[in-house]
Amino acid sequence: MIDHIGVPVADFSRSKAFFDRALAPLGIEIVMQVWAQETGGSAHAGYGRAGKPFFWISDGSAPASAVHVAFEALSRPQVDAFYAAALSAGAKDNGPPGLRADYHPNYYAAFVLDPDGNNIEAVCHHAE
Known part of the structure:
Protein backbone atom coordinates (compact mmCIF):
# COMPACT_ATOMS: atom_id res chain seq x y z
CA MET A 1 0.00 0.00 0.00
CA ILE A 2 1.20 3.52 -0.67
CA ASP A 3 1.77 5.44 2.57
CA HIS A 4 2.27 8.84 0.94
CA ILE A 5 3.34 10.47 -2.31
CA GLY A 6 5.06 13.73 -3.13
CA VAL A 7 5.25 15.68 -6.36
CA PRO A 8 7.37 18.66 -7.39
CA VAL A 9 5.49 21.80 -8.38
CA ALA A 10 6.75 24.70 -10.49
CA ASP A 11 5.28 27.50 -8.35
CA PHE A 12 4.96 26.44 -4.71
CA SER A 13 2.78 29.37 -3.57
CA ARG A 14 0.40 29.03 -6.51
CA SER A 15 0.11 25.25 -6.09
CA LYS A 16 -0.36 25.54 -2.34
CA ALA A 17 -3.21 28.02 -2.84
CA PHE A 18 -4.75 25.68 -5.43
CA PHE A 19 -4.58 22.55 -3.28
CA ASP A 20 -5.73 24.42 -0.16
CA ARG A 21 -9.00 25.22 -1.95
CA ALA A 22 -9.39 22.16 -4.16
CA LEU A 23 -8.86 19.57 -1.40
CA ALA A 24 -10.88 21.35 1.32
CA PRO A 25 -14.24 19.84 0.22
CA LEU A 26 -12.67 16.39 0.68
CA GLY A 27 -11.69 17.21 4.25
CA ILE A 28 -8.02 17.23 3.25
CA GLU A 29 -5.86 20.05 4.61
CA ILE A 30 -2.25 20.87 5.39
CA VAL A 31 -1.17 18.88 8.41
CA MET A 32 2.59 19.50 8.15
CA GLN A 33 4.70 22.13 6.43
CA VAL A 34 8.47 22.40 6.09
CA TRP A 35 10.06 25.60 4.81
CA ALA A 36 13.12 25.86 2.56
CA GLN A 37 15.07 27.47 5.44
CA GLU A 38 14.55 24.29 7.47
CA THR A 39 15.59 21.86 4.74
CA GLY A 40 18.33 23.93 3.16
CA GLY A 41 16.61 23.36 -0.17
CA SER A 42 12.93 22.96 -0.95
CA ALA A 43 9.72 23.92 0.81
CA HIS A 44 7.20 21.11 1.35
CA ALA A 45 3.52 21.02 2.31
CA GLY A 46 1.89 17.79 3.47
CA TYR A 47 -1.86 17.40 3.02
CA GLY A 48 -3.92 14.80 4.85
CA ARG A 49 -6.54 14.02 7.44
CA ALA A 50 -6.45 13.37 11.19
CA GLY A 51 -2.86 14.63 11.47
CA LYS A 52 -1.37 12.24 8.87
CA PRO A 53 -0.03 13.73 5.65
CA PHE A 54 -0.39 11.50 2.60
CA PHE A 55 -0.03 13.95 -0.32
CA TRP A 56 2.98 16.27 -0.44
CA ILE A 57 3.92 19.09 -2.77
CA SER A 58 7.51 20.30 -2.99
CA ASP A 59 9.10 23.35 -4.54
CA GLY A 60 10.24 21.98 -7.90
CA SER A 61 12.94 24.61 -8.34
CA ALA A 62 15.41 22.63 -6.22
CA PRO A 63 17.86 20.58 -8.31
CA ALA A 64 17.02 17.31 -6.53
CA SER A 65 13.27 17.59 -7.08
Missing part, protein backbone atom coordinates in the same frame (compact mmCIF):
# COMPACT_ATOMS: atom_id res chain seq x y z
CA ALA A 66 11.65 14.36 -8.21
CA VAL A 67 8.59 12.30 -7.52
CA HIS A 68 8.54 10.78 -4.03
CA VAL A 69 6.62 7.59 -3.27
CA ALA A 70 6.58 5.96 0.17
CA PHE A 71 5.39 2.39 0.52
CA GLU A 72 3.97 1.15 3.81
CA ALA A 73 6.04 -1.53 5.52
CA LEU A 74 4.41 -3.72 8.14
CA SER A 75 7.59 -4.02 10.22
CA ARG A 76 11.02 -2.50 10.64
CA PRO A 77 12.71 -5.64 9.26
CA GLN A 78 10.66 -5.14 6.08
CA VAL A 79 12.13 -1.62 5.78
CA ASP A 80 15.63 -3.08 6.18
CA ALA A 81 14.90 -5.78 3.58
CA PHE A 82 13.51 -3.20 1.12
CA TYR A 83 16.64 -1.09 1.48
CA ALA A 84 18.99 -4.04 0.90
CA ALA A 85 16.97 -5.34 -2.06
CA ALA A 86 16.74 -1.91 -3.68
CA LEU A 87 20.49 -1.31 -3.38
CA SER A 88 21.25 -4.74 -4.83
CA ALA A 89 18.86 -3.95 -7.70
CA GLY A 90 20.87 -0.84 -8.56
CA ALA A 91 19.29 1.95 -6.49
CA LYS A 92 21.40 4.66 -4.90
CA ASP A 93 21.30 5.29 -1.17
CA ASN A 94 19.23 8.32 -0.16
CA GLY A 95 19.00 7.57 3.57
CA PRO A 96 19.64 4.24 5.30
CA PRO A 97 17.07 2.53 7.54
CA GLY A 98 16.51 4.32 10.80
CA LEU A 99 14.22 6.39 12.96
CA ARG A 100 13.20 9.83 11.71
CA ALA A 101 11.88 11.26 15.00
CA ASP A 102 11.37 14.68 13.38
CA TYR A 103 8.34 13.15 11.62
CA HIS A 104 7.07 11.23 14.68
CA PRO A 105 8.70 9.03 17.35
CA ASN A 106 8.06 5.71 15.55
CA TYR A 107 8.78 6.81 11.96
CA TYR A 108 11.25 4.15 10.77
CA ALA A 109 12.17 4.51 7.12
CA ALA A 110 14.74 4.00 4.39
CA PHE A 111 15.13 6.02 1.20
CA VAL A 112 16.67 5.15 -2.16
CA LEU A 113 16.87 6.83 -5.55
CA ASP A 114 15.52 4.65 -8.35
CA PRO A 115 17.29 4.52 -11.76
CA ASP A 116 15.46 7.71 -12.82
CA GLY A 117 16.33 9.63 -9.66
CA ASN A 118 12.91 9.35 -8.00
CA ASN A 119 12.94 9.18 -4.20
CA ILE A 120 11.48 5.82 -3.14
CA GLU A 121 10.84 5.12 0.53
CA ALA A 122 9.67 2.26 2.73
CA VAL A 123 8.21 3.37 6.06
CA CYS A 124 6.95 1.61 9.17
CA HIS A 125 4.95 3.62 11.73
CA HIS A 126 4.92 0.88 14.42
CA ALA A 127 6.95 1.04 17.64
CA GLU A 128 8.83 -2.17 16.84
